[in-house]
Amino acid sequence: MNSSKPKVLNLLAGKPLLQHVYETASKIEHRAIYVVYGCGGEEVRATFKDESKITWIKQDEQLGTGHAVKQALPKLSKTDDILVLYGDVPLINQTSLMKLITAAAKSRFSLLTAYFDEPYGYGRIIRDNNNNIISIIEEKDATDIQKEITEVNAGFMVIKADLLNEWVNSLENKNKQTEYYLTDIVGIAVKNNVKVSSVLAESTIEVQGINTRAQLSEAERYYQVVQAYELMDKGVGISDPSRFDLRGELQVGRDIEIDVNVVMEGKIRLGNNVSVAPNCVIKNSQIGNNVKIFANSVVENSIIGNDCHIGPFARIRPDSILDDHVHIGNFVEVKKSSLGKRTKANHLSYIGDSEVGSGTNIGAGVITCNYDGANKHKTIIGDNVFVGSDSQLIAPIKIHDGSTIAAGATITKDVDSDSLAISRVDQKSIPSWNRPKKK
Structure with a gap:
């Protein structure tokens, strides 16, 4: 070897x-x-x-x-x-x-x-x-x-x-x-x-005894193909059995579709009508009914509710819980957080050590700043909150129900219910501006 x-x-x-x-x-x-x-x-x-x-x-x-x-x-x-x-x-x-x-x-x-x-x-x-x-x-x-x-x-x-x-x-x-x-x-x-x-x-x-890397590879592929056919016998759709990997235990519902290069590790449960697009990794997680996991996404040690959309290029890190109808879009990372029903974070955001209520919208580029260099702190966001793009929420912090965070804001204090929080430097306009020129 x-x-x-x-x-x-x-x-x-x-x-x-x-x-x-x-x-x-x-x-x-x-x-x-x-x-x-x-x-x-x-x-x-x-x-x-x-x-x-x-x-x-x-x-x-x-x-x-x-x-x-x-x-x-x-x-x-x-x-x-x-x-x-x-x-x-x-x-x-x-x-x-x-x-x-x-x-x-x-x-x-x-x-x-x-x-x-x-x-x-x-x-x-x-x-x-x-x-x-x-x-x-x-x-x-x-x-x-x-x-x-x-x-x-x-x-x-x-x-x-x-x-x-x-x-x-x-x-x-x-x-x-x-x-x-x-x-x-x-x-x-x-x-x-x-x-x-x-x-x-x-x-x-x-x-077949395993004495070389080549023999190990052959045994791996045989084992995976056998597992793929056993799953297909249960009604699971697998696009290509030769490009499927199950490294653990998988419980399945009905009408599941798994595309190519999907890797599943640990103990996993997939509900009914789940689709998993190419190049996804799912580890030790429960996936509810009618969930769509789009290409190149990772779900690890998490619970995903019914009717959720994840990805493409999303990462759900351990100890995360997504309630029903949650949307996590491209280049969004969720870590050790819970998101309530119908909450959306559709692009380019980091949600870490957070509790997010129902019906909340997380705009593009939002960051929950949970780490001060020594300790992790919690962010709490209520129901029906709108967090504008490119905002930073400096934990520990609480954003109450119905509030709005203006785009580009850096929020360091709790925000009251049904209020607008904004923190921006006043915009200036300088007329007849002479742009610097190369010497």
Whole structure:
């Protein structure tokens, strides 16, 4: 990966690779989850510090997959069925895992396999004339003929704990890597007349290990396209599934239209008849019914009421609440503020740390000056207020209901209800003015 970050912490759809594996494993009932970690493991543990279901087991030396599993054996009951997963294979399907568990219930040992047109890097499945699995040959130990085999070991297996304990402890490292291969227990099983049941993976992509940036990119796009089609099955219109990104959870209403290059992160809820134009980003937000989000807009950690218009080129920053029928236009930024029903700020304004009532109009170029260089202060604007263009409201300040702020004003004191506030230098006109000339 050419990264200082532990591989399993690289992100796919906004979550670490290991998080995907953990979430899939968590869906299988009655399973304790053990994670064996080595290089960079403390960073991995810190990332998952809130996951109380995980038991962490440290592998001090990285001596192979067999050695890694051996570290966990003292924690396991010998009557258990052990499901072995890999933290860098994030797209593993729960369906495939359940088939593995079912197969192992009969044979005591099941193995997930897949067919790859280009199987380079994977252990090859060796079968006898009766199509029984007799061994797995790793890439670096395979002959040229064996390398032509396209059925590969996907790595995932289910095995009775008593067998696993006995066979792992008998592994040897007589190979080119001088490592203890977990896959060698297949040959041991054959010698002990234990049939290895094979289960074919639902798809090749689900068993794709992530070892390069290119593989991570491929997995990301596959994952996003799958999510896009699942949303379309629910009735969501997505202009181009190959240019859609969901990095979290999305609840949807009816008749939603999502244009290209839209990124959604965290937990999001979209109401009915919502349209999202190109190049928008929505994070951890609730969007009401009949909302139009125009191109190149950002909504983050906010609540948007019904019938609102946002953008284009608008930014709704965290902890903002827009009531119904609010319009936020181009190049308007709203931060930690609430705006009442039918309030409009149509262009080129900053509204920060503010409470704005209903039916208020914020003109072009208006700034709520909320920061004095040390502390943030609040601006309160009442109902049916008109704030003229290019005005500055110096917080803390309160603009009462029905008042008018003249264009170009700098307001430093509270403004009474139904009054006009104006602060301008008197305009002068000098006749016969001689414009300066270049020397």
